[in-house]
Amino acid sequence: MSYQPIKFYQTGTFTVGNRLLPPEQRSVQAQQKRYNSLNSGHRACQGCGEALGARYAIDAAMEATNGRLICANATGCLEVFSTPYPETSWQVPWIHSLFGNTAAVATGIAAALKVKMQKGERRHIRVVAQGGDGGTTDIGFGCLSGMFERNDDVLFICYDNGGYMNTGIQRSSATPPAARTATTPAVGETPGNVFGQGKFVPAIALAHDIPYVATATVADLRDLEAKVRRAMELSGARYLHILVPCPLGWGFASHETIKMARLAKETGLFPVFEAEHGEITAVLPIRHPLPVEEYLKPQKRFAHLFAPRLRTDVLTRLQALADRNIQRYGLLEKP
Amino acid sequence: MLKQIEGSRAVAEAVALCRPEVICAYPISPQTHIVEALGEMVKAGTLAPCEFINVESEFAAMSVAIGASAAGARSYTATASQGLLFMAEAVFNAAGLGLPIVMTVANRAIGAPINIWNDHSDALALRDAGWIQLFAENNQEALDLHIQAFRLGEELSLPVMVCMDGFILTHAFERVDMPTQEQVDAYLPPYEPRQVLDPAEPVSIGAMVGPEAFMEVRYLAHAKQMEALKLIPAYAAEFKAIFGRDSGGLTHTYRCEDAETIVVAMGSVLGTIKDVVDEMRETGHKIGVLGITLFRPFPLEAVRAGLKGAKRVVVLEKSMAVGLGGILSTNVRMALSGLHMHGYTVIAGLGGRAITKQSLTKLFLEAEQDALEHVTFLDLDWAIVNKQLEREKAHRRSGPVAENLLRDIGVVAARNY
Ligand SMILES: Cc1ncc(C[n+]2csc(CCOP(=O)(O)OP(=O)(O)O)c2C)c(N)n1
Ligand code: SF4
Ligand SMILES: [Mg+2]
Numbered sequence: 001m002s003y004q005p006i007k008f009y010q011t012g013t014f015t016v017g018n019r020l021l022p023p024e025q026r027s028v029q030a031q032q033k034r035y036n037s038l039n040s041g042h043r044a045c046q047g048c049g050e051a052l053g054a055r056y057a058i059d060a061a062m063e064a065t066n067g068r069l070i071c072a073n074a075t076g077c078l079e080v081f082s083t084p085y086p087e088t089s090w091q092v093p094w095i096h097s098l099f100g101n102t103a104a105v106a107t108g109i110a111a112a113l114k115v116k117m118q119k120g121e122r123r124h125i126r127v128v129a130q131g132g133d134g135g136t137t138d139i140g141f142g143c144l145s146g147m148f149e150r151n152d153d154v155l156f157i158c159y160d161n162g163g164y165m166n167t168g169i170q171r172s173s174a175t176p177p178a179a180r181t182a183t184t185p186a187v188g189e190t191p192g193n194v195f196g197q198g199k200f201v202p203a204i205a206l207a208h209d210i211p212y213v214a215t216a217t218v219a220d221l222r223d224l225e226a227k228v229r230r231a232m233e234l235s236g237a238r239y240l241h242i243l244v245p246c247p248l249g250w251g252f253a254s255h256e257t258i259k260m261a262r263l264a265k266e267t268g269l270f271p272v273f274e275a276e277h278g279e280i281t282a283v284l285p286i287r288h289p290l291p292v293e294e295y296l297k298p299q300k301r302f303a304h305l306f307a308p309r310l311r312t313d314v315l316t317r318l319q320a321l322a323d324r325n326i327q328r329y330g331l332l333e334k335p
Numbered sequence: 336m337l338k339q340i341e342g343s344r345a346v347a348e349a350v351a352l353c354r355p356e357v358i359c360a361y362p363i364s365p366q367t368h369i370v371e372a373l374g375e376m377v378k379a380g381t382l383a384p385c386e387f388i389n390v391e392s393e394f395a396a397m398s399v400a401i402g403a404s405a406a407g408a409r410s411y412t413a414t415a416s417q418g419l420l421f422m423a424e425a426v427f428n429a430a431g432l433g434l435p436i437v438m439t440v441a442n443r444a445i446g447a448p449i450n451i452w453n454d455h456s457d458a459l460a461l462r463d464a465g466w467i468q469l470f471a472e473n474n475q476e477a478l479d480l481h482i483q484a485f486r487l488g489e490e491l492s493l494p495v496m497v498c499m500d501g502f503i504l505t506h507a508f509e510r511v512d513m514p515t516q517e518q519v520d521a522y523l524p525p526y527e528p529r530q531v532l533d534p535a536e537p538v539s540i541g542a543m544v545g546p547e548a549f550m551e552v553r554y555l556a557h558a559k560q561m562e563a564l565k566l567i568p569a570y571a572a573e574f575k576a577i578f579g580r581d582s583g584g585l586t587h588t589y590r591c592e593d594a595e596t597i598v599v600a601m602g603s604v605l606g607t608i609k610d611v612v613d614e615m616r617e618t619g620h621k622i623g624v625l626g627i628t629l630f631r632p633f634p635l636e637a638v639r640a641g642l643k644g645a646k647r648v649v650v651l652e653k654s655m656a657v658g659l660g661g662i663l664s665t666n667v668r669m670a671l672s673g674l675h676m677h678g679y680t681v682i683a684g685l686g687g688r689a690i691t692k693q694s695l696t697k698l699f700l701e702a703e704q705d706a707l708e709h710v711t712f713l714d715l716d717w718a719i720v721n722k723q724l725e726r727e728k729a730h731r732r733s734g735p736v737a738e739n740l741l742r743d744i745g746v747v748a749a750r751n752y
Contacts, residue, residue: 067534068534069534070406070532070533070534072402079543080543083539083541083542083543084542084543084545085542085543085544085545085547085548086548088539088542090537090539091537092534092537093532093533093534093536093537093538094532094537094538094539094540095402095405095432095532095539095540095541096539096540096541096542096543097398097401097402097425097428097432097541098398098424098425098428100394100424101394101395101397101398101401101424101425104390104394104395104398104399104402105398105399105401105402105405106402107388107390107395107398107399107402108357108359108388108398108399108400108401108402108403108404108405108406108408108410109402109403109405109406109532110402111357111386111388111399111402111403111408112356112357112386112402112403112404112406112407112408112410113406114386115356115357115384115385115386115408116356116406116407116408118383118384119384125534142391142392142394142395143391143392143394143395143398145391146390146391146392146395149391150388150389
């Protein structure tokens with residue numbers, strides 16, 4: 001394949017888009033013929049982690065399937081900002097049905113495609129379902145678990161921004177403890193979201209013993225692409241949970257999205273791992289664990305932990321959660 | 336081929352003859368026998384290629400059907416009662432997206448109090464969801480309507496609900512004429528979707544629409560339903576040409592020539608009503624029947640044409656608009672606007688209450704005398720109703736209504752299902 005070498009100052013790293021790498025090592029996104037599945041012109045906020053995550057994930061899935069992909073999308077920011085009437089940013093066949101049924105819609109698509117293949121009316125086509133954390137861990141959870149349990153041939157991608165952003169930043173079961181949202185305001189004795197509630201759906205997905213479960217963040221986009229690729233090599237029910245910081249909902253500057261995602265991972269608050277058939281096979285290690293404050297302090301949703309007085313008690317509890325993740329998933333880089 | 340089989344089995348065999356490609360099932364009485372039979376056919380390989388999916392809820396059943404239909408597959412599911420309500424959001428969505436899913440509703444009451452027996456509350460609760468709604472009078476018609484439903488729905492790109500009375504039809508063993516595969520194939524062409532998810536031609540289905548075009552989208556849904564009013568008689572005629580019998584259509588009149596009193600109803604109760612009308616005709620009463628097969632779109636003109644010569648109309652319905660009266664009768668009234676005649680609403684058979692010939696005869700005789708109330712609850716046990724009302728007046732904490740009434744009637748203890 002012919003390609004045009006472009007001169008960059010930074011060489012030899014896996015920085016996404018690094019055009020000095022040989023073509024086979026380049027990210028999907030760095031290729032001139034990338035799919036642009038989620039095309040420009042959509043109406044996400046500046047610096048939206050979800051838009052970034054979706055763009056990388058769906059393009060990687062397109063690459064892995066040679067463009068033979070159908071997407072089902074839950075109601076939420078991603079759906080709303082990508083398809084304002086009469087425009088659409090999607091360059092893949094795409095359907096939005098409801099908020100809570102995306103996994104089931106995808107099951108239906110996969111079933112139809114299987115029959116059409118048997119009849120010789122269609123060639124092999126794969127299915128991806130996607131939604132926000134609300135559409136995945138809360139209202140869509142029944143359909144998701146059903147899809148997992150039947151091992152339907154669907155990759156479900158959850159874009160986790162820790163809340164119901166599209167309706168104005170309310171708490172979901174993926175909102176971290178202590179975070180301020182519109183329904184867990186920073187008032188009273190225990191401001192923000194309650195400790196001891198919520199769920200980590202990747203762990204629940206693991207319990208379904210499905211072929212593939214992984215987490216990723218938009219800070220490690222090569223890792224994200226690789227996980228989508230691996231998911232598409234397998235068949236059956238697969239789950240990818242991507243942490244996608246939301247500048248509007250979390251309260252940080254729009255150029256800090258990647259940094260927020262990296263800090264979530266480097267503190268241990270968001271464990272990044274990969275599992276096949278119920279067993280964890282790899283983690284993205286943390287080289288130097290950072291204290292949780294580094295992640296929390298730049299975000300307005302945690303501002304009440306730092307002023308008017310420093311809530312060391314709450315910070316200690318959050319640090320304990322991070323430490324437990326590091327312990328549980330073996331996140332520390334082995335020397 | 337003539338067969339003596341259960342209504343559910345007859346419907347399952349008819350659906351199988353339509354070559355469905357994706358079937359989703361979630362059990363609820365009295366729908367179970369239909370999907371069980373289809374599941375067996377798929378597992379045995381007699382219905383192939385077809386995917387039979389045991390889903391985790393009715394909401395998923397309709398959602399799987401939505402995905403399958405959008406990907407171009409002929410899709411089918413069946414439900415009833417609580418199941419239909421549980422899938423309600425997806426029922427509206429299927430119609431809004433214009434996906435020609437066919438669904439059997441084995442009509443059953445809606446709780447609370449939970450009740451598994453027949454009435455029409457379930458389907459009528461979703462009358463404005465955008466689905467075409469057909470009501471079968473007997474098992475032969477139930478079977479035939481399913482074949483017509485796929486044809487109609489796919490032509491219009493609209494979902495179709497075929498309603499059949501739970502237990503009364505679904506569990507009744509009746510003689511039916513089962514068509515051959517050749518006949519069904521001649522009548523029902525392969526599904527050619529108007530919109531389909533296809534990588535070769537990527538489209539976005541289900542995009543957000545704001546005030547600038549929402550009204551137009553909704554109007555088009557209405558306009559498409561109105562087209563069904565023309566297509567249904569044409570398809571019924573074609574059906575007759577291939578299958579050799581009258582089935583479907585908008586409405587059916589029975590002994591309405593010179594009738595002064597016409598009874599309007601839907602579903603299996605029409606059989607009982609016709610028996611009573613036959614008896615009354617023998618003693619000189621000028622009474623007839625108008626059966627409604629198509630409830631949505633509502634055949635206003637056909638209903639008006641069928642009723643306009645009468646002096647009075649008695650709408651007997653297995654449903655109720657709480658706080659208003661009848662649902663079917665409100666629709667019938669719309670068809671009669673400007674005509675001067677007596678109109679009576681009779682709520683009957685809720686939750687499986689038997690509708691007897693004796694009660695109907697008495698009712699129709701009273702109607703002829705114009706001695707009926709505007710709204711009548713057929714065979715209501717006023718004694719226990721009044722007792723409960725008094726109890727509520729006397730004690731603030733009067734207890735759960737259903738339990739109180741059961742204690743009052745004493746004899747038929749409710750069975751747990
Ligand atoms: C049945 C139903 N309930 C509520 C809503 C309102 N609603 C639309 S999007 C949304 C929030 C979506 O949150 P999430 O899934 O996390 O996606 P995000 O917008 O955060 O990306 C809510 C609550 C709806 N559309 N449907
Ligand atoms: S609110 Fe958050 S998730 Fe939604 S578009 Fe804006 S940045 Fe993205
Ligand atoms: Mg969210």
